[in-house]
Amino acid sequence: MIIGKRIKELRQEYGLSLQKLADAIGVDKHAIIYWEQETNEPKASYIVRLANFFNVTTDYLLGLTDE
Numbered sequence: 001m002i003i004g005k006r007i008k009e010l011r012q013e014y015g016l017s018l019q020k021l022a023d024a025i026g027v028d029k030h031a032i033i034y035w036e037q038e039t040n041e042p043k044a045s046y047i048v049r050l051a052n053f054f055n056v057t058t059d060y061l062l063g064l065t066d067e
Contacts, residue, residue, distance in 0.1 A: 002063030003047070004038040010054045011036075025049040 011021050011032070022029040025046060034040040042050065051058045059065045 001038045001041065003041060003061050004036045006061050006063065007032070007042075007050060008036040010050075010056070014054070021053075024053055 011018070016024075018029040018032045022032050026049070027046060031040070031042070031046075035042050047058050047061055051061055057065065057067075060067060
């Protein structure tokens, strides 16, 4: 799964803590941890929220494109 890696890279690029990202998209910080560790995958609605928050495409988060 590439989505966990992309979430972590974007979060770090933006200088966000786990808690700040979690607050921004309306989830518990443990959800972010699980996504980044690729223990769980985010639901489609959270993928959309992440894409909008980071101003990237859902395809980028899913690893379908590199932009």
